[in-house]
Amino acid sequence: xxxxxxxFGLVFWMFLVFAILFVILAKYAWPVILKSVDARADLIxxxxxxxxxAKSQLEHATENAQALIAEAQQKQLEILREAAQAKTxxxxxxxxxxxxxxxxxxxxxxxxxxxxxKESEMQFRQQVxxxxxxxxxxxxxxxxxxxxxxxxxxxxxxxxxxNKN
Amino acid sequence: MKKTILxxxxxxxxxxxxxxxxxxxxxxxxxxxxxxxxxxxxLDNYGWEVPFSHHNRIPLPIIVCDNNGDWSLxxxxxxxxxxxxxxxxxxxxxxxxxxxxxxxxxxxxxRPIDISITKNVMALFIATALLCLCFIPMARWYRKxxxxxPRKWWGFMEMIIDMIYKDLIKPILRDDAKRYAPYLLTxxxxxxxxxxxxxxxxxxxxxxxxxxxxxxxVLALCTFLxxxxxxxKHYWKDMFWPEVPMWMKxxxxxxxxxxxxxxxxxxxxxxxxxxxxxxxxxxxxLVLISLIFIFGTMGTAVLAGTTVLxxxxxxxxxxxxxLISFIQAYVFxxxxxxxxxxxxxxxxxxxxxxx
Numbered sequence: 205x206x207x208x209x210x211x212f213g214l215v216f217w218m219f220l221v222f223a224i225l226f227v228i229l230a231k232y233a234w235p236v237i238l239k240s241v242d243a244r245a246d247l248i249x250x251x252x253x254x255x256x257x258a259k260s261q262l263e264h265a266t267e268n269a270q271a272l273i274a275e276a277q278q279k280q281l282e283i284l285r286e287a288a289q290a291k292t293x294x295x296x297x298x299x300x301x302x303x304x305x306x307x308x309x310x311x312x313x314x315x316x317x318x319x320x321x322k323e324s325e326m327q328f329r330q331q332v333x334x335x336x337x338x339x340x341x342x343x344x345x346x347x348x349x350x351x352x353x354x355x356x357x358x359x360x361x362x363x364x365x366x367n368k369n
Numbered sequence: 370m371k372k373t374i375l376x377x378x379x380x381x382x383x384x385x386x387x388x389x390x391x392x393x394x395x396x397x398x399x400x401x402x403x404x405x406x407x408x409x410x411x412l413d414n415y416g417w418e419v420p421f422s423h424h425n426r427i428p429l430p431i432i433v434c435d436n437n438g439d440w441s442l443x444x445x446x447x448x449x450x451x452x453x454x455x456x457x458x459x460x461x462x463x464x465x466x467x468x469x470x471x472x473x474x475x476x477x478x479x480r481p482i483d484i485s486i487t488k489n490v491m492a493l494f495i496a497t498a499l500l501c502l503c504f505i506p507m508a509r510w511y512r513k514x515x516x517x518x519p520r521k522w523w524g525f526m527e528m529i530i531d532m533i534y535k536d537l538i539k540p541i542l543r544d545d546a547k548r549y550a551p552y553l554l555t556x557x558x559x560x561x562x563x564x565x566x567x568x569x570x571x572x573x574x575x576x577x578x579x580x581x582x583x584x585x586x587v588l589a590l591c592t593f594l595x596x597x598x599x600x601x602k603h604y605w606k607d608m609f610w611p612e613v614p615m616w617m618k619x620x621x622x623x624x625x626x627x628x629x630x631x632x633x634x635x636x637x638x639x640x641x642x643x644x645x646x647x648x649x650x651x652x653x654x655l656v657l658i659s660l661i662f663i664f665g666t667m668g669t670a671v672l673a674g675t676t677v678l679x680x681x682x683x684x685x686x687x688x689x690x691x692l693i694s695f696i697q698a699y700v701f702x703x704x705x706x707x708x709x710x711x712x713x714x715x716x717x718x719x720x721x722x723x724x
Contacts (some may be wrong), residue, residue: 206412206467209649210583213484214413217493218587225497225559226591230551233504238550240511241531247516 333358375636401666410655411577411648414488415445415459415469420571424450427572429491433457434482435471445485457481464609489584492576493539496563504558529684533557533702541706545713552595554587555704564647579697580648582640589640592705597632600712607714608632636707639701646697650690657683 336358338352372515416426430448435441435456448456448469451461456471460478469485470478486494507523519527538548538553563584566574578584608628610618617623657679 207408208582210580210586213487213493214489214493214583215583215587216484217486218584219590221493222555222559222587222591223499225500226552228501228556229504229555229558232549233508234554235528236508236511237504237527238547240515240517241527241534243548244516244518245406247480 329359330363333362336362378432401659401662403656403663406662407652407655407659411580411651412467413581414467415485416449416492417488417572417576429486429488431457431469431485432483433469433471433485436473436479436481489576489578489581491564492563492566492574492578493584495573496559496566496578499566500558500562529558529561530554533699537699537703538706541703541710542713545709549595549599549709553702553706553709556591556705557698560588560643560698560701561695564698565691567647568690568694577648577651579643580646580651585640585644588643588701589636591638592708593633593636595705596635596708596712599709601714603714604712635704641706643697643701648691649695650686654683654686654690657686 333355337354340354340358412428414426415431416428426446428444428447428449430442431445431448432440432442438616441453441455441457443457445476448457448459450456457469458471459469460466463478465478465480468480469483471481471711503526504521507526508518510519510523511517518524534546535552540552560579563578567577567579569575609622609625611624611628613624618625660679661672661676665672
């Protein structure tokens with residue numbers, strides 16, 4: 205039957221045309237199209253991953269920021285506490301130093317007072333012994349000629365009196 | 370809106386009812402020959418019929434070479450109505466009915482080598498041109514717009530290409546997908562285009578190309594060549610020296626014969642499937658339309674009834690054929706892909722090595 209017998213002419217043309225079509229499309233169409241579609245799909249995938257990453261990063265960023273703020277507040281508190289401590293310490297130290305200094309001054313004052321007192325005592329003694337010698341000299345000018353020995357004697361006598369007192 | 374649709378349907382019905390009557394009045398003298406008409410449409414022709422005129426056809430070039438080796442090229446209108454040109458003519462009866470023949474020195478009729486541009490060849494050219502016009506500018510567009518997404522027609526085409534490549538070729542062929550994709554895509558779109566063009570009835574389309582065994586033969590042969598020329602060592606070893614008991618392959622090559630037979634039946638099945646499906650679709654539509662003319666002689670009431678029924682059924686069949694057009698192209702591609710993947714087997718050791 206004619207329907208089932210392939211016609212030579214058509215087979216010939218079909219083979220030729222199909223081969224040409226295949227060569228043309230395989231060279232100029234399919235590789236470009238498939239490559240572009242693949243490249244675009246890759247780009248879209250990359251874009252989606254990028255967006256997701258960015259989103260998660262953003263979420264992380266707010267979390268991080270909050271953590272940072274909390275940490276900063278903690279630090280601030282610590283610093284304030286430390287400052288307070290330092291203040292009291294400084295005041296304490298200053299007070300101590302002041303006491304020490306005051307004590308030193310007082311001591312020095314005491315020493316100088318003591319010295320002054322001793323000096324004045326010495327002077328007083330000298331004057332007293334002079335007065336006594338003058339008094340004694342006037343009383344017995346002739347017997348008591350050596351002044352120096354007499355002053356020493358008077359001083360000794362005065363020390364005795366002082367010790368008695 | 371509804372009114373206009375109703376009006377259109379009414380007009381269509383009027384046209385449907387009146388057309389056969391016009392036809393019947395016109396051709397009262399010769400009775401309607403359903404078989405002739407149907408096969409006239411299914412088979413190849415040297416001219417291309419135009420609507421509303423069965424006598425006038427678009428002439429196409431005839432290229433023939435007789436036994437003496439002389440080539441002739443002439444227009445088909447010279448031998449159209451039983452006329453003879455340079456000894457070539459188309460007999461209306463006999464063994465070579467409808468084919469161009471000539472006489473040798475003894476006066477015996479024989480068929481020369483005939484590579485005429487017939488209706489089917491012309492349709493083939495048109496389909497090929499359409500494919501090139503569709504996909505080459507598309508490729509250029511992609512080159513101009515890197516990472517761009519085409520819209521409308523090309524977007525639709527891209528969807529189909531993507532479907533064929535990602536859902537069919539890639540999962541089956543894996544690493545070989547890139548290598549075979551051009552052939553498989555070309556085959557798919559070629560078949561799809563000629564199927565759809567075959568369903569449109571007026572001039573630039575309407576040739577029963579995929580329902581012609583020569584076309585499907587070449588397509589199946591191409592798949593056969595691709596499968597067997599690019600088959601791996603193991604494919605050939607499995608064919609001629611499979612791992613079966615010695616008695617099955619040594620004195621009488623039982624398994625090799627079976628395997629060889631299998632290798633040939635695969636493309637034959639491809640050829641027959643596509644041919645029969647498309648031819649069957651065309652045949653059913655033609656028969657349904659012919660019913661109108663067969664019943665046309667039985668009076669107006671019967672004619673009207675058959676017309677409505679036939680048109681409804683053939684419309685349904687045509688819609689079904691649109692579906693079949695796609696499915697058959699898809700089936701041809703999927704089977705070709707599977708046959709290729711079967712020929713691309715690697716031995717166990719090699720597979721392990723590849724991993």
